[in-house]
């Protein structure tokens with residue numbers, strides 16, 4: 429990986445944990461809240477949701493916080509695979525501690541596969557896209573692979589194929605966006621995760637991550653305002669064509685709607701996003717329609733099979749110039765010194 433210091437082969441449990449968390453922090457999270465913390469002891473990492481970073485207005489049930497942690501979990505698993513470890517994962521292992529999202533152990537080894545290596549290398553390259561796409565079709569086979577990615581984690585990626593289903597989802601997203609814009613509590617919460625230009629903050633959505641202009645498409649899926657109303661954001665980006673399109677509209681769904689389903693939705697989300705990155709496809713995310721409960725219910729009734737919408741995704745081609753920010757591993761990882769540091773059998777191996 430580039431620029432993250434992940435190239436060196438870690439030799440001890442604490443070094444593996446640092447390597448893994450260095451990668452995991454690059455997972456996507458709602459408003460870049462990075463609602464996670466990690467604790468490591470020997471050859472084990474515990475991933476906790478950080479309740480202090482939950483969006484109490486947009487996400488009072490913690491669903492998006494836990495989806496974000498699921499994305500971090502998949503990234504951590506991938507980082508272990510990149511080292512040739514087979515992660516043993518227990519999701520929500522302690523009913524008495526709902527913030528403990530997963531425990532990851534590594535004991536066995538097996539070389540990473542080429543697809544795993546490719547996904548791993550995409551972790552720091554992946555960026556959330558905001559706006560329209562170039563009028564370039566997304567390969568059908570890629571969408572099929574992404575559907576398999578979702579199914580791997582027990583989730584489903586449904587593609588809105590007909591003009592009517594795209595229009596319905598767009599209308600619901602516009603409605604949700606309007607509801608949130610008119611609610612001062614929502615507006616204040618977004619503002620608190622929108623650092624101003626020149627900010628030294630390492631969380632929230634920076635001005636380098638969204639366009640300073642409205643990038644409308646037909647049908648239109650409104651982006652979050654973040655700092656655009658203040659004139660903040662990136663200037664008009666490089667474009668191949670003056671025409672901007674909506675892209676392939678998808679809905680990520682699960683059969684259940686509790687913390688375990690949300691963790692799996694997050695794992696599926698990150699696998700899908702990284703697969704897209706490896707193929708040069710950009711993804712825009714819209715969670716407004718699942719934050720307003722009656723509109724989420726409206727989508728659910730359209731699905732008609734009892735499944736639960738978790739996130740709207742749009743896939744397409746774009747020249748991406750956005751950059752993002754993260755808190756480093758040192759800020760979110762606590763390494764227990766209670767037991768002697770575990771030395772990996774793999775320590776002497778060099779990466780292929």
Ligand SMILES: Cc1cc2nc3c(=O)[nH]c(=O)nc-3n(C[C@H](O)[C@H](O)[C@H](O)COP(=O)(O)O)c2cc1C
Pocket residue numbers: 454455456457458459460492493495496499554555556557558632633637651652713714715716739751752
């Ligand atoms: C559950 C969830 C919901 C999200 N909702 C939105 C959204 O509605 N609009 C948006 O622009 N980005 C959304 N994002 C993307 C985050 O804003 C993004 O991951 C974060 O700012 C970090 O930037 P990066 O993905 O480019 O690394 C969401 C991400 C997650 C995990």
